[in-house]
Amino acid sequence: MNMNTVEHRRSGLMTQANGRRTETTQVRLLRIQAETLIRCRELQARAASPLIFALSTALKLLCIDVPNELNHDELVVVADSQKTRRRIAGVRCVYWSYPTRLVHLEGITCVAPDTTWLMYARRSRLESLVLLGDAFMRRDSDQRWMTLRDFRDSCHATHEQIRKAKRRMPAGTVNSRRAMVLMRENTDSVRESELRLMLLSYGLPMPQVNPHVDIRNDTGQANVGGRRRFFLDLAYSECKVAVEYDGKQHASNWEEDVRRRTLLEDAGWMCVNVTWNDMRSDVERRALAVSVASRLERRSGRKHAVTGPIPLRRLASRLLRIDKEADDSMTEKADAHG
Known part of the structure; x- marks a missing residue:
């Protein structure tokens, strides 16, 4: 049997599926x-x-x-x-x-x-x-x-x-x-780290990295004590604002992610979900920073101005100066107490 291979135009779904087998x-x-x-x-x-x-x-x-x-x-x-x-x-x-x-x-x-x-x-x-x-x-x-x-x-x-x-x-x-x-401990991916540095560069406070949140769950799918534990990529816990990066791995967990977000919002959390598109240009990054800042303002009542982007070198120098001032203060207190 003679079989000829013909190159057909691919459908949109086939084009999207190409290269999307994730590990x-x-x-x-x-x-x-x-x-x-x-x-x-x-x-x-x-x-x-x-x-x-x-x-x-x-x-x-x-x-x-x-x-x-x-x-x-x-x-x-x-x-x-x-x-x-x-x-x-x-x-x-x-x-x-x-x-x-x-x-x-x-x-x-x-x-x-x-x-x-x-x-x-x-x-x-x-x-x-x-x-x-x-x-x-x-x-x-x-x-x-x-x-x-x-x-x-x-x-x-x-x-x-x-x-x-x-x-x-x-x-x-x-x-x-x-x-x-x-640098921070307990990150899950390079993208999460990039997101944290981006928020800092636009003048937002340093978020917590992967803090856990225990939430009451009435569906029967619960940990010990009827509560579920979630880890948030980045969070401002005092304001209950979470910022989470949605990578390709989330496509196969869509239903669980929706349920997770519902439970978090029922517990009073405001969630900002971020994709690669939100990080690809200065315009998108600034818009994302404004979105996070507006949620922090609503929760805290304090103004969070979006500036920059500030060079990381300047941010690091500022943090080093704060650390040095804190160390000097502790040394002075120790000396005062003899």
Whole structure:
């Protein structure tokens, strides 16, 4: 039987369905790790001496959600001196001579997350550095590497080692301090982190990240005590205003999402649902910030002016100054009490 393949014009639904087969974040990260591990093993087998994989390659090996700006397909290795830099076709070799923590993974060695972050601080935009730091501290325990306190302590210890060795601090040290004051624990995705930074840039207060809310549920689908627990992406709990990012994964959970929102609104919460379209241009982002600000004003009775967008660098400097003033105040009180 002779069969001819004819290219037909696709219907609208078929066009929309193309490429919309979504993976869970965990499955995607494990797939990327497996693919990267194969490539690293093949490269290591060709190399005459052990390699240490770095930057985006290390992040993929460690199942860390890489922000788009930092996500490169090339393999990256690190050398601790100019003499040991490798010249391997298709491989980028970077130089890092400062203290380095390593992770060993199935015969492959790569740079640990906190050192990788410090390496990126030399060359990355402040926003990308915050997004990457957030990814180390996910709410999902399977993706979580450390707490914010652990992260800050580790970076501080590295900087102290450099000072004691009387070496010049690496480029990006100031940038890393700015990023740490903007980073938050318990995020679920890069998009959530981008949303939080966007709200801040338009002058809104810092929201809580993934706080839980226990709500009475009379449908019988309840946790212990007849209550259901929900985690809100971002929230201003004192005003009961929630801001939630709706990604592709929500398409298959539409009925549950509708029920969830109904329960939250019955409990007095005002919900702002955000999609990618709300984030794609300055006009849409400002409109979203105005929408959130208007809800905060209605609930609190206080004016929330939408300004900016304010550069993240200026926001971080302001937060660092507030932190320093708080520390100085605590020191003065401690001194006063002897």
